[in-house]
Amino acid sequence: MAKITMQDLAERLGVSRFTVSRALSGGSGVSEETRQRVKKMAEQLGYIPVNSDRFRDHFKTRNILFMIRKDLLSDQHFWPMVIAGAESATKKRRLNLIISVIEPEEEIDGKLPPTFLQQNIDGALAVGEFHPTFLASLSKQKQPVVLVDVDGSEYPDTVVTHDMQGGVMATNHLIDLGHRDICFLGDTTLANSFYRRYQGFSLALSQAGLVKRQLLPLGYQGWNNSEYKERLVEAVNTITGFVCANDLFALNLIGFITDAGKKVPDDISVVGFDNINIAANSSPALTTIHVFKERMGERAIELLEWRIKSPSAPKETISIGVKFIQRSSTAYR
Structure with missing residues (x-):
């Protein structure tokens, strides 16, 4: 522009x-x-x-680079909303948002997009959990970078969701309904956000004096794996409440429970996380934790703008709160 x-x-x-x-x-x-x-x-x-001051201190090229891992684009429920939030914030500032999809080999090799290397941008957002080699390459650039949905304790400014708070909320909801045999479903190695949610789950159980069950490390695949199916069958016969790492896992779990001849929520209660669009229209409608996805994108642009104006200020981590959404997939025990 x-x-x-x-x-x-x-x-x-x-x-x-x-x-x-x-x-x-x-x-x-x-x-x-x-x-x-x-x-x-x-x-x-x-x-x-x-x-x-705006002309002198803010944007020179008026270009902002939005880097996202290729595999994240397959998620049509979460990341498009984050992108929409970033686009909204850049439009308000008359900026250009340049989206760059990072291939797996580029990530591992630490190869940055040409736009970055040509220094034709004022700053960048790095969305998702990138390989340490890629993050190391980013840290050497003079343009500021804001990480989105990544625990950035070792890296630049970050915007994350208060996942641990959401994990506590989801677990306390089941406890308040009278559930005592509660399990966390989700592979915590897939995303740092999943691990933070599991931390909240563990904290809530500890505070309630309840025994923490072994988690079920299921992800986007493996639902037909014989070992995991056996563990799931055992779980649905002993567990009365599940906290899931995200809504997609929760919806898959509800399908498995139904196929096993049990009912949600009559026999088993299920809580998701993210509040993606299809959660409200599932059967039963999914109780979940709402993540302010568009706000993550907006807040990242705001933080990047502040960093451009204040390059020597201390690093900041912005944690965006979550909201509990009760629907029909949970009930009193």
Whole structure:
């Protein structure tokens, strides 16, 4: 997007460049009506005065790079919402969001997108859990980077969901319903966010004085694996409540429970996590933890803008709260 100049404003309004300059600077010789017309047009077109702090300190190229791992694009329920949030925030700032899909081999080799290396961006978002080699390459660049949905204790500024809080909420809900045999379903090695959710689950059980069952490390695959099926059959015959690492796992679990001849929530209660679109329309409708996915993208852009203005400020980690959503997949024990 090309920068808007005073001449552009003058031509749009049918006035001289001098009139635009006087109107924006508060100078005399311009009627109040014209002054307001100029200011309104400047705001609509995103004009940035050359002598303003915003022009000097904010964006130079007006390009923001959005890097996402290729495998995450297969998730049509979560990441598109994060991208939508980032796009909304960049549009408000008259910025260009350039999406770059990182191939697995590029990630492992630490190969950054050409746009990054050409230094044609003001900063970047790195979305998802990248290989340490890729993160190391990012840390050597002069442009600021904000990590999204990654525990960034060793890396730059980060925006995450308060997953541990959500894990506590989900587990306490089942405890409040009278459940005592509660299990966590999900492979915590797949995502750091899954592990944080499991930490919340474990904390809630500990605070309630309940025994922590061995977790079921199922992921997006393996539901037909004979070993896991055997463990699942055993679990659905002994467990009364499940906290799942995400909604997709929860919906798969409900299908398995139904096939096993049991009912949700009459026999077993199930809580998901993320509140993806299909959660409300499942049968039964899924009780879950709402993740503010669009806000993650918006907040990441806000944090990146702050970092561009404050390059020497301490690193920040932003944790976005979650919300408990009760539907029909849980019931009193």
